[in-house]
Amino acid sequence: MSELAPPDELSQALGATGERSVDAEAGTARIHYIVKPEFCHSGGIAQGGFVTGWLDSAMAFAAMSRADRSIWLATLELKVSFFGPARAQTEVVSDGWIAKPGRSIVFLESRLTELDGGKVLATSSSTAKLVALKR
Numbered sequence: 436m437s438e439l440a441p442p443d444e445l446s447q448a449l450g451a452t453g454e455r456s457v458d459a460e461a462g463t464a465r466i467h468y469i470v471k472p473e474f475c476h477s478g479g480i481a482q483g484g485f486v487t488g489w490l491d492s493a494m495a496f497a498a499m500s501r502a503d504r505s506i507w508l509a510t511l512e513l514k515v516s517f518f519g520p521a522r523a524q525t526e527v528v529s530d531g532w533i534a535k536p537g538r539s540i541v542f543l544e545s546r547l548t549e550l551d552g553g554k555v556l557a558t559s560s561s562t563a564k565l566v567a568l569k570r
Contacts, residue, residue, distance in 0.1 A: 449488050450474065452526065457500040462533030464496035467550065472523045481521035486547060490515060490559040493531025494543035498563060501536065505568050511540075512562040519556045526550040539565050 446455070446466070454467040466489070474485045495508050502508075521527055531545035543561045548554060 446492065449485065449492065451492075455496070457496055459500040462497055462501055462536065464493045464500060464531045466493050466496065466529045466531075468527050468529065470521050470523050470525050470527060475523045478520075479523035481523070483515070483517065486517065486521055486557050487513070487515050487559070489527065489529040490531070490545040490547055490557060491561065493529035493545045494559065494561050494563075495531070497531040497533055497545075498541050498543055498565075501533070502565060506565045507568060508541075509564045509566050510561055511564055513559065514561070515557055515559045517557045519554060521547070521549075521556050527556065534560070541565060 450468045450471050452467040452469055455465065457464045468489050470481045472479065474481045476482050491513060498508050527547055528550050529545055529547050531543060533541060534544045535542040541563050543563060545559045546555060547557045549556060
């Protein structure tokens with residue numbers, strides 16, 4: 436796996452720690468996040484939209500690891516299954532991968548786990564379209 440550049444503004448806003456990597460050959464990505472208190476609702480549990488964002492980001496990085504810079508990724512469908520709470524002040528890891536590549540459509544999957552212990556918190560699957568950037 437190769438390390439990515441420092442997190443962009445969106446990744447920073449989602450709490451990325453800077454520990455991120457992709458493997459273009461395998462079509463995978465891994466991103467670490469801190470569950471910030473401001474991401475949480477009552478009981479110090481991360482709001483589901485943040486969990487979804489973490490999962491979606493790993494899938495996007497996995498898909499883009501094989502694409503050239505002349506395209507962008509449009510999510511067509513996204514499903515998330517929640518198994519356990521992501522608690523405030525913990526570090527979580529989002530792993531994304533290409534389940535089935537295609538020329539213009541790609542099927543993606545991801546999993547969110549606690550860094551300590553590896554407990555699976557959520558999984559997702561997505562269908563996305565590779566769209567050419569306008570020149």
